[in-house]
Amino acid sequence: MVVGEISQERDLIIIGGGPGGYSAAIRGAQLGLSVTLIEQAKMGGVCLNEGCIPSKIFTHAAGKRSETAHLQDLGMGTLDNLFDIKKLVTYKTKVIDQLRSGVESLCNENKIEIIRGKVTFLAVDRIGVENGHQFDIFEFKQVIIATGSSPIMPSIIQEKGERILLPHELFKLEEVPKHLIVRGHDYIALEAASSFAALGAQVSVVIDDQAVFPFDESINKELNRLFKKRKLKIHKELEFIATNETKHGITLTFQTDKNVEETISGSHLFVSGTRRPNLEALGISRFGIVLTGEGFVKVDGNMQSSIPTIYAIGDVTGGPVLAVKAIKQGKAAVASIAGQQTEVDLTFMPVIAHTIPPIVSVGLTEQRARDFGLDVRVSQFALGGNGYATITGKKEGFIKVISDATTEIIQGIHMIGEGAVEMSGSFVQLLEMAAKEEDIKFPHYAHPGFNEGLLEAVEGLIGQAIHAAPVSEKDLSTI
Amino acid sequence: MVVGEISQERDLIIIGGGPGGYSAAIRGAQLGLSVTLIEQAKMGGVCLNEGCIPSKIFTHAAGKRSETAHLQDLGMGTLDNLFDIKKLVTYKTKVIDQLRSGVESLCNENKIEIIRGKVTFLAVDRIGVENGHQFDIFEFKQVIIATGSSPIMPSIIQEKGERILLPHELFKLEEVPKHLIVRGHDYIALEAASSFAALGAQVSVVIDDQAVFPFDESINKELNRLFKKRKLKIHKELEFIATNETKHGITLTFQTDKNVEETISGSHLFVSGTRRPNLEALGISRFGIVLTGEGFVKVDGNMQSSIPTIYAIGDVTGGPVLAVKAIKQGKAAVASIAGQQTEVDLTFMPVIAHTIPPIVSVGLTEQRARDFGLDVRVSQFALGGNGYATITGKKEGFIKVISDATTEIIQGIHMIGEGAVEMSGSFVQLLEMAAKEEDIKFPHYAHPGFNEGLLEAVEGLIGQAIHAAPVSEKDLSTI
Numbered sequence: 023m024v025v026g027e028i029s030q031e032r033d034l035i036i037i038g039g040g041p042g043g044y045s046a047a048i049r050g051a052q053l054g055l056s057v058t059l060i061e062q063a064k065m066g067g068v069c070l071n072e073g074c075i076p077s078k079i080f081t082h083a084a085g086k087r088s089e090t091a092h093l094q095d096l097g098m099g100t101l102d103n104l105f106d107i108k109k110l111v112t113y114k115t116k117v118i119d120q121l122r123s124g125v126e127s128l129c130n131e132n133k134i135e136i137i138r139g140k141v142t143f144l145a146v147d148r149i150g151v152e153n154g155h156q157f158d159i160f161e162f163k164q165v166i167i168a169t170g171s172s173p174i175m176p177s178i179i180q181e182k183g184e185r186i187l188l189p190h191e192l193f194k195l196e197e198v199p200k201h202l203i204v205r206g207h208d209y210i211a212l213e214a215a216s217s218f219a220a221l222g223a224q225v226s227v228v229i230d231d232q233a234v235f236p237f238d239e240s241i242n243k244e245l246n247r248l249f250k251k252r253k254l255k256i257h258k259e260l261e262f263i264a265t266n267e268t269k270h271g272i273t274l275t276f277q278t279d280k281n282v283e284e285t286i287s288g289s290h291l292f293v294s295g296t297r298r299p300n301l302e303a304l305g306i307s308r309f310g311i312v313l314t315g316e317g318f319v320k321v322d323g324n325m326q327s328s329i330p331t332i333y334a335i336g337d338v339t340g341g342p343v344l345a346v347k348a349i350k351q352g353k354a355a356v357a358s359i360a361g362q363q364t365e366v367d368l369t370f371m372p373v374i375a376h377t378i379p380p381i382v383s384v385g386l387t388e389q390r391a392r393d394f395g396l397d398v399r400v401s402q403f404a405l406g407g408n409g410y411a412t413i414t415g416k417k418e419g420f421i422k423v424i425s426d427a428t429t430e431i432i433q434g435i436h437m438i439g440e441g442a443v444e445m446s447g448s449f450v451q452l453l454e455m456a457a458k459e460e461d462i463k464f465p466h467y468a469h470p471g472f473n474e475g476l477l478e479a480v481e482g483l484i485g486q487a488i489h490a491a492p493v494s495e496k497d498l499s500t501i
Numbered sequence: 502m503v504v505g506e507i508s509q510e511r512d513l514i515i516i517g518g519g520p521g522g523y524s525a526a527i528r529g530a531q532l533g534l535s536v537t538l539i540e541q542a543k544m545g546g547v548c549l550n551e552g553c554i555p556s557k558i559f560t561h562a563a564g565k566r567s568e569t570a571h572l573q574d575l576g577m578g579t580l581d582n583l584f585d586i587k588k589l590v591t592y593k594t595k596v597i598d599q600l601r602s603g604v605e606s607l608c609n610e611n612k613i614e615i616i617r618g619k620v621t622f623l624a625v626d627r628i629g630v631e632n633g634h635q636f637d638i639f640e641f642k643q644v645i646i647a648t649g650s651s652p653i654m655p656s657i658i659q660e661k662g663e664r665i666l667l668p669h670e671l672f673k674l675e676e677v678p679k680h681l682i683v684r685g686h687d688y689i690a691l692e693a694a695s696s697f698a699a700l701g702a703q704v705s706v707v708i709d710d711q712a713v714f715p716f717d718e719s720i721n722k723e724l725n726r727l728f729k730k731r732k733l734k735i736h737k738e739l740e741f742i743a744t745n746e747t748k749h750g751i752t753l754t755f756q757t758d759k760n761v762e763e764t765i766s767g768s769h770l771f772v773s774g775t776r777r778p779n780l781e782a783l784g785i786s787r788f789g790i791v792l793t794g795e796g797f798v799k800v801d802g803n804m805q806s807s808i809p810t811i812y813a814i815g816d817v818t819g820g821p822v823l824a825v826k827a828i829k830q831g832k833a834a835v836a837s838i839a840g841q842q843t844e845v846d847l848t849f850m851p852v853i854a855h856t857i858p859p860i861v862s863v864g865l866t867e868q869r870a871r872d873f874g875l876d877v878r879v880s881q882f883a884l885g886g887n888g889y890a891t892i893t894g895k896k897e898g899f900i901k902v903i904s905d906a907t908t909e910i911i912q913g914i915h916m917i918g919e920g921a922v923e924m925s926g927s928f929v930q931l932l933e934m935a936a937k938e939e940d941i942k943f944p945h946y947a948h949p950g951f952n953e954g955l956l957e958a959v960e961g962l963i964g965q966a967i968h969a970a971p972v973s974e975k976d977l978s979t980i
Contacts, residue, residue, distance in 0.1 A: 413561055
């Protein structure tokens with residue numbers, strides 16, 4: 023190994039080139055900082071290479087696949103029945119390569135120094151970077167840890183063969199699984215279940231005891247209904263005892279509430295669930311950095327850790343494992359390092375799943391609003407009453423709005439239905455701006471369009487949705 | 502003819518069952534008014550039966566049709582090449598029938614009296630309704646005129662055969678026209694041009710002298726570029742002299758700026774353009790109602806005309822011929838009649854076209870912002886830099902944001918690109934709430950998602966878009 027003779031000096035080092043890391047690097051450059059970005063694998067991180075992006079490519083394809091009958095209605099002739107997952111995987115690789123090379127170009131254009139290698143902390147202001155036979159030492163003024171997280175294999179899985187799939191393996195399959203068992207209840211699990219079902223797999227979703235989907239209760243219920251309608255099987259409240267993987271398939275054993283052992287068998291098992299921060303290899307713990315109870319880096323509102331030279335963003339800071347959070351925190355960290363006032367508030371982080379149809383949940387659920395003791399108004403507008411939903415053949419789902427009757431301030435917006443992801447920006451902005459019901463009712467909305475659904479959901483809070491059955495005064499007081 | 506012996510008494514009569522009329526009727530019922538709705542043709546009016554809805558069904562189908570190559574990339578096999586417009590027309594009829602029967606059910610459920618027939622005013626508080634051999638007289642406390650508008654045939658068209666098409670004829674064609682000439686520059690013309698081109702027609706757009714597309718200048722330019730890319734021919738600044746329709750086609754003659762006569766020939770001509778209010782047949786003018794210079798009913802902020810018993814909404818009041826305006830005005834009119842305070846403000850009416858890709862323009866264009874003497878900041882974010890656009894194969898277009906540097910209040914948002922219509926609600930809400938740049942930058946946006954494009958457009962106002970080439974201080978001051 024060649025060890026650099028002297029340590030080199032840098033201003034700001036960012037460890038990890040995922041969406042949080044590279045966004046922080048570029049914003050740092052925009053703010054006039056001199057930035058060095060260190061990545062040991064591929065730029066773009068788990069999100070771009072193995073997680074959110076491949077998952078969205080699959081959900082996008084699945085959405086298209088599910089429209090075959092609708093296309094025929096529109097006069098398009100038939101789509102032949104073949105679906106070639108290898109082509110989709112090729113498309114996925116092409117898109118990811120494009121996006122990754124875009125990120126690399128942006129870093130170059132912004133004069134960000136990119137270093138490849140594996141980082142170890144040598145002091146609170148010094149790291150070593152190992153790359154093959156090369157080992158370099160860097161001193162820095164500030165460092166941002168953006169190393170992300172890795173999946174934790176459930177304890178009942180002792181050994182993992184080819185039929186047990188982690189996220190980075192699921193989107194590389196060369197054949198559509200015959201029967202995919204999805205274990206998990208987070209958005210990655212739901213997207214995998216929804217898209218592989220649409221792409222032709224038999225799908226069973228198995229959910230641990232006590233676990234629930236991460237949305238408003240009505241949405242969770244509707245998602246259950248729609249999954250069943252699409253012949254996805256859902257098994258809930260399971261206490262797993264064992265997995266058994268053979269050459270030909272996989273069997274999960276679980277205990278029912280009557281203490282009977284049952285099994286479910288499939289061709290593949292996809293495991294989505296808890297993740298652990300990628301911290302250990304950094305060797306940072308020996309410098310006394312304060313961690314949370316769950317082992318994540320404890321940071322303040324500026325993303326600064328207990329060690330002033332060290333900042334942390336994204337998955338390593340705990341909380342929801344979402345790129346959107348990492349990006350926001352990354353921008354905040356560099357703004358703070360550049361001497362700007364900054365603030366990250368996760369209150370109105372949207373929870374999103376690109377299922378068929380997609381789901382968005384922002385702000386308080388009905389239950390939480392009631393728990394807070396608000397004078398809750400609730401309205402649920404069925405997309406069956408929306409003209410554009412009828413035109414496009416996407417009548418499933420609804421928009422649910424929760425407001426506080428005293429202030430008329432909107433508290434939560436939850437949607438399952440076509441257009442939800444595109445409309446989610448509006449939902450978050452409205453909640454951030456503490457919009458009142460009138461702020462949604464006053465504007466003009468494209469006719470016909472899905473946005474009219476939000477308008478009608480809000481009009482429905484006082485029984486004035488146009489395209490919904492009339493509500494009596496009595497009903498209104500009890501919804 | 503059987504004439505009703507005595508005049509019958511009603512509270513509120515609404516003349517016309519288009520989106521403005523039926524929305525007003527339902528809202529009126531919700532507010533406790535007793536409502537009678539009179540329609541001489543089909544419920545839903547021009548919008549539902551002949552205009553916006555059929556146009557959106559065609560643009561929707563065209564959008565799907567244009568994705569054939571993308572579907573193959575996703576592994577879907579081939580869509581056979583046949584396109585059967587008859588099937589699409591059948592689908593259109595089915596959807597419209599569904600929507601119309603929905604509207605009729607809602608009226609029934611809201612206990613709205615529906616009367617069929619042709620209305621003539623007999624006094625400022627009395628009308629006659631003719632239906633076949635039946636003639637009934639109604640007295641009312643208030644009436645709302647919501648009779649809409651009809652297309653005006655351009656003066657150079659003396660006679661109209663089957664090859665000259667008005668909106669209600671375009672969406673009934675049993676064959677895709679070989680070469681469709683579209684005359685017009687409004688959203689209906691653009692949607693027709695865009696969708697028939699995608700459905701297989703050769704399309705030429707011919708635009709009168711001085712006419713321009715109704716969006717921000719950059720969007721108009723991009724639309725031109727994309728139309729050309731899709732092999733639509735655009736002929737601008739034409740002075741038409743004659744049309745000649747034969748059994749086999751149609752020829753337009755126009756004069757070039759060099760006073761040379763030229764011609765353009767096609768198989769069909771679609772004419773979109775100016776419309777006149779449907780007022781004459783009502784015989785209302787003889788009661789001294791005040792009209793605007795262009796012959797529309799003059800109304801105040803409550804939609805009340807110069808005759809206190811008479812209100813008017815939608816196309817008969819002039820201005821943009823849009824359902825969204827009629828709906829808003831209809832709700833305002835009944836609210837006012839029910840004694841509520843009300844207000845209609847058309848400032849932030851979105852201008853929308855479901856072209857491929859779709860377009861939305863809200864608020865000030867760059868030019869108008871400059872004309873107003875604002876300290877204009879402009880930023881244009883190309884969707885090529887948006888991850889979700891790359892995933893979904895929809896990289897064309899951009900989002901353009903205009904703000905005032907002094908106040909940082911957003912003045913205009915203009916988008917050409919996938920997701921524009923779904924995001925338009927957000928644009929209008931932001932402008933209505935006088936959002937500042939920070940109000941768009943602070944929230945969290947789905948990653949990956951089109952909403953990130955809006956965020957980056959706003960970040961770009963001060964050169965801080967992440968996924969765009971770096972901007973120098975100098976460039977920034979001149980964009």
